[in-house]
Amino acid sequence: MIHRISSLFGRQSEALSAQDFEQLRAQATILEQDARGVKVLQLSDGRIFKLFRVRRLLSLARIYSYARHFCRNADGLAGLGIPTVKVVRLLHFTGSADTAVLYQPLPGRTLRQLAQAGELDNKLMADFGRFVADLHARGVYFRSLHFGNVVLTPDNALGLIDIADLKLYRHRLHVGHRARNFRHLQRLKHDWDMVATEAVQAFIEAYFATSDLSARDQATLRSKFRYLPKT
Incomplete structure (x- = not known):
């Protein structure tokens, strides 16, 4: 039997x-x-159950759980109008510090699936560049940003999944955070190997055309992008 309990953090958790x-x-x-x-x-029914285990005896997750952080991220992204998963339940295990979420997945195909099908063309990569620029402008710092965690929905909008490793700032990301996020995005070389050179160029140019950055900051970020075609 699942018991619902009140939470001091805004969302109720259920004991499992x-x-x-x-x-x-x-x-x-x-x-x-x-x-x-x-x-x-x-x-x-298609819903996803994701379990978060606490690995260390001394961990902040025992106070503010990974599952609750996941819920906060989902609510925050939805509040910004960014498509993402919809949390149905927040759960905690009786007898342990482990927690879980039950959520409705975001419909669509990931950029990785589109790339594998040969459908990640110049237009989609330009859309992706504008999407990343918009995330940065809205203060979204997603450490797990890669092709497998970005979804093209049936409405042709881009959204995020697997959002546990995400932080929302009240200000746009400064150039240091953007540079680190570019490194996160480029960790999986095989993703970029599936994309044509022209599409990579479309991504980077769309990002900078959308971002309100100084020439100096643009130069800094371009130097961090390993897959930018040489001119």
Whole structure:
């Protein structure tokens, strides 16, 4: 039985017993797991159950959980009008500090799926450049920004998934944060290897055309972009 409790942090959390979790897992498909066990499940109705384990005895996650942080990010992105997952439930396990979220996934295809299908063309990459510039202008710092976590929705809008590793600032990102985010975006070389040179150029030019940055800041960021074609 799942018990609902009040929360001091704005969103209510529900207690989930080990028995409840085993029943849930028996009726779901495992999407991701590691040596410690299940990490992500997909329920029969398409909803996603994501589990967050606390690895250290002394951790801030015991006070403000990873799952609650995920919920805050989802709510914050939605408030900014950025498409993302919709959290249905926030959960905590009885007898441990582990937490979880149940959410409705964002429909569409990831940029990685589009690239693998040969559909990540100049226009889409330019849209992606403008999208990243808009994230930075709105203060969205997404450390897990890569092709697999950006979705093109059926409405032809770009959105974000797997948003646990994200922080929302009240100001636009300064050039240092943008440079680090560019490094995050370029960690997976095989993503960029699937994109034509002209499309890479379209991404970077659209980013700078949309960003209100000084010539000095633009030069700094261009120097951090490894896949920018040489001129």
